[in-house]
Amino acid sequence: MVEWTEQERNIITSIFSNLDYDDVGPKALCRCLIVYPWTQRYFASFGNLYNADAIKTNPNIQTHGTRVLHGLDRAVKNMDNIKGTYAELSVLHSEKLHVDPDNFKLLADCLTIVIAAKMGSGFTPEMQATFQKFLAVVVSALGRQYH
Amino acid sequence: MLSKKEKKLIKEIWERLTPVAEDIGSDALLRMFASYPGTKTYFSHLDISPGSAHLCSHGKKIVLAIAEGAKDISQLTVTLAPLQTLHAYQLRIDPTNFKLLSHCMLVTLACYLGEEFTPVAHAAIDKYLSAFAAVLSEKYR
Numbered sequence: 001m002v003e004w005t006e007q008e009r010n011i012i013t014s015i016f017s018n019l020d021y022d023d024v025g026p027k028a029l030c031r032c033l034i035v036y037p038w039t040q041r042y043f044a045s046f047g048n049l050y051n052a053d054a055i056k057t058n059p060n061i062q063t064h065g066t067r068v069l070h071g072l073d074r075a076v077k078n079m080d081n082i083k084g085t086y087a088e089l090s091v092l093h094s095e096k097l098h099v100d101p102d103n104f105k106l107l108a109d110c111l112t113i114v115i116a117a118k119m120g121s122g123f124t125p126e127m128q129a130t131f132q133k134f135l136a137v138v139v140s141a142l143g144r145q146y147h
Numbered sequence: 148m149l150s151k152k153e154k155k156l157i158k159e160i161w162e163r164l165t166p167v168a169e170d171i172g173s174d175a176l177l178r179m180f181a182s183y184p185g186t187k188t189y190f191s192h193l194d195i196s197p198g199s200a201h202l203c204s205h206g207k208k209i210v211l212a213i214a215e216g217a218k219d220i221s222q223l224t225v226t227l228a229p230l231q232t233l234h235a236y237q238l239r240i241d242p243t244n245f246k247l248l249s250h251c252m253l254v255t256l257a258c259y260l261g262e263e264f265t266p267v268a269h270a271a272i273d274k275y276l277s278a279f280a281a282v283l284s285e286k287y288r
Contacts, residue, residue, distance in 0.1 A: 030266060031266040031269060034266035034267065034269075034270055035266060035269050035270040035273055052265075052266055052267050056266075109250060112254060113253060113254060113257045113264070113269060114257075116254045116257035116258045117257040117258070117260070117261050117262060117264050118261075119258070120258050120259075120261060121258055123254075123258055125174075125177045125178040125180070125181035125182070126181055128178055128181065128182055128251075128254060129178075129181040129182040132182050
């Protein structure tokens, strides 16, 4: 069982309550596809991902980025049972989408960078550590049902 | 693989960061110590509390070395030769830690540069830091 201090819970809820999901979600996904181009393999049906500009203006990426961030919301609202919350999504990513679970960490790192760029020095080392702990739990839960 | 454009971008960015090497370096180290407490074991002989003289001078040292390498990336092995020896035979820092510091360096840059830390710049610097770390650990075995 993952233990969360009161402070850690507050940090996570505060970060997410100040987020524009329609902005941060797509930004994080775009960044992942640009910084780690091999992740584009999962988006072959999304259309033009030929270069950074194409990726940033691709409407399918926009929609999907927002969807992913809303998916993270579920963990924020169920911090004491992230594993259970994501059981179904884990099966989906494994059996239907066939996503290598190593990729979850890549997207998580990109999300951290996007939030750091937004919050500037307000994203303290302590907040970063808590946020990364949260994302690590999410990443682990998403990889849980792979076999 | 770094394109000519990326090498130029990397050089420019690290040139800009050189005057604030102390701030950038100490911030990245603090982030690493907070997120990855195991990394603190390499610093038991120093005072690494926020704002300490050791932290600032050490952070500065690291950033200046990265900036020096960025001036001519094709010569990285030559530029880093002394540091390769230092890390392999004296410091013997487990190379997985280089990834951790690199990640925290990217977060520091994102906080410092904001929107300017575009995905393209991020990709270029991530690649550079990976190459830097790889060269640094070349003499390990």
